[in-house]
Amino acid sequence: MSTFFLAVALLLLAFFWQITLSGIQRKVTARIHRRVGSPWYQNFIDLFKAWSKSSISHGFIYDFGVLMALGGTIATLIFVPAGNLIVFKNLDNFFVIVYLLAIGSLGMAMSAVGSGNPWASIGVMRALTQMLGYELPYIMTVFGIIYANKTASIHAIAEAQQTMGIMGWNMFRMPLGVIVGFISLMGMLGKKPFDTPIAPAEIASGPLVEYGGKHLGMLMLQHEFATFVEVGLFVNLFMGGGTIITFLIKYFVVYMLATMIASVVARFKIDQLVTFYYKVPLALAFIQTAIIIFTGLGVSIWL
Amino acid sequence: MALNENEKINEIDVNELDCRDTLTFWEKFGNIFRSKSIWMLHYCTGCGAMELPPTMTSRFDMERIGMAPMATPRQADVLLITGYLSVKTLRRIIYTYEQMQNPKYVVGFGSCTLNGGVYYDSYAVISRLDYYLPVDLYIAGCMPRPEAVMSGFKKLMDMIKKGEALGWKRYQKYYDWYKKNQVRALGEVYVKDEFHE
Numbered sequence: 001m002s003t004f005f006l007a008v009a010l011l012l013l014a015f016f017w018q019i020t021l022s023g024i025q026r027k028v029t030a031r032i033h034r035r036v037g038s039p040w041y042q043n044f045i046d047l048f049k050a051w052s053k054s055s056i057s058h059g060f061i062y063d064f065g066v067l068m069a070l071g072g073t074i075a076t077l078i079f080v081p082a083g084n085l086i087v088f089k090n091l092d093n094f095f096v097i098v099y100l101l102a103i104g105s106l107g108m109a110m111s112a113v114g115s116g117n118p119w120a121s122i123g124v125m126r127a128l129t130q131m132l133g134y135e136l137p138y139i140m141t142v143f144g145i146i147y148a149n150k151t152a153s154i155h156a157i158a159e160a161q162q163t164m165g166i167m168g169w170n171m172f173r174m175p176l177g178v179i180v181g182f183i184s185l186m187g188m189l190g191k192k193p194f195d196t197p198i199a200p201a202e203i204a205s206g207p208l209v210e211y212g213g214k215h216l217g218m219l220m221l222q223h224e225f226a227t228f229v230e231v232g233l234f235v236n237l238f239m240g241g242g243t244i245i246t247f248l249i250k251y252f253v254v255y256m257l258a259t260m261i262a263s264v265v266a267r268f269k270i271d272q273l274v275t276f277y278y279k280v281p282l283a284l285a286f287i288q289t290a291i292i293i294f295t296g297l298g299v300s301i302w303l
Numbered sequence: 304m305a306l307n308e309n310e311k312i313n314e315i316d317v318n319e320l321d322c323r324d325t326l327t328f329w330e331k332f333g334n335i336f337r338s339k340s341i342w343m344l345h346y347c348t349g350c351g352a353m354e355l356p357p358t359m360t361s362r363f364d365m366e367r368i369g370m371a372p373m374a375t376p377r378q379a380d381v382l383l384i385t386g387y388l389s390v391k392t393l394r395r396i397i398y399t400y401e402q403m404q405n406p407k408y409v410v411g412f413g414s415c416t417l418n419g420g421v422y423y424d425s426y427a428v429i430s431r432l433d434y435y436l437p438v439d440l441y442i443a444g445c446m447p448r449p450e451a452v453m454s455g456f457k458k459l460m461d462m463i464k465k466g467e468a469l470g471w472k473r474y475q476k477y478y479d480w481y482k483k484n485q486v487r488a489l490g491e492v493y494v495k496d497e498f499h500e
Contacts, residue, residue, distance in 0.1 A: 052333035054405035200374035212377030
């Protein structure tokens with residue numbers, strides 16, 4: 001029973017924290033553009049407005065895919081430890097999270113293709129191609145971490161870093177790995193240099209082109225939850241988790257850094273994006289993993 | 304000439320079409336959110352569209368009042384008819400309007416949407432927008448300055464909050480009348496979905 005309440009608490013935390021941060025993110029972007037920007041609660045209003053509108057259906061697959069995306073992402077979210085708020089203490093395996101996270105993307109892809117709009121198909125194709133780009137360097141780096149810690153449990157990795165103080169964070173012990181992780185994180189979040197799937201000026205919001213009203217509201221919520229999973233994973237793997245307060249502070253820093261970088265750069269084309277991921281981050285990830293496996297330096301250099 | 308002059312348009316009294324009484328509690332509640340978050344469609348006709356980039360960007364910053372541009376009609380709340388509307392474009396506008404999800408609003412810019420403006424007698428341009436689509440708000444000016452556009456949007460927000468922007472209900476209630484006018488303007492070609500024939 002306590003697991004149930006912990007899961008609800010984690011969901012509520014993710015909902016309020018991430019949507020507040022999305023509003024602050026819009027404000028920060030606006031300030032970088034020298035605008036005033038929307039208020040911090042704007043994203044709550046957008047979400048509730050989307051749920052208050054009417055909506056159309058393009059068939060069963062279209063409706064079911066949206067629910068599958070939201071449900072899959074919520075299921076993933078429950079496995080991500082937020083500081084010391086851990087729902088499944090010994091089940092929060094990295095592989096579980098990676099497998100479950102794909103359900104969200106695949107549900108959305110299924111639903112978008114089910115809508116029959118050609119822009120949606122192009123957007124989904126680009127999203128899955130982008131996934132192919134960032135997953136490989138990211139997995140490579142995380143395998144290095146898993147090899148060094150001899151465990152794939154997220155909270156075990158986070159706790160192992162906390163025992164050694166701030167210099168024990170994987171961020172400082174694996175400087176190449178954290179660069180790869182951060183670039184991959186920007187790709188996962190769909191932030192600006194890597195926002196090919198939802199390019200409004202080219203393909204009219206891509207996978208989201210046919211969604212309006214309640215469907216769009218649910219997918220916006222799915223995006224916020226997926227962001228919480230991805231940034232939470234980064235904080236746990238590279239910045240040592242911490243208590244719930246320090247977790248949220250680290251989360252804030254990572255998310256705002258990604259926002260600031262995103263607000264000053266332009267967009268990659270999809271082929272440039274994959275080439276980029278397979279050149280720089282993959283090479284860095286190889287070097288990082290080789291250092292860890294052959295010398296152990298990446299892990300024990302500060303010890 | 305696309306508009307057949309022998310068929311007179313049977314004007315309807317806009318004040319008579321007041322649907323305010325049907326607002327339920329949840330609609331009033333939803334109107335508060337709808338008024339604070341308006342997504343406009345990135346589709347503009349005519350010269351008034353030129354005033355929208357400065358309204359959106361740093362100087363007049365539309366996002367301050369919760370407005371954002373949207374690329375697709377499914378996600379948009381407000382359709383801007385920014386200036387003259389040719390008969391050829393009218394069909395696209397109708398497709399676009401009918402794809403939008405239900406609390407939806409139309410804003411007409413300048414005199415062209417009111418009475419045709421300088422195109423009053425033109426064979427290719429419609430002279431009054433609200434025969435064809437239910438317009439919630441007109442913004443005066445040729446073209447309206449960004450200040451006027453912002454003030455018009457604030458006015459639209461007030462109208463939505465009070466439940467006065469009910470063009471979408473009027474369109475449902477008097478669909479036959481609008482449809483008749485649309486078909487009359489478009490000639491023999493009926494309004495239909497040309498992509499899924």
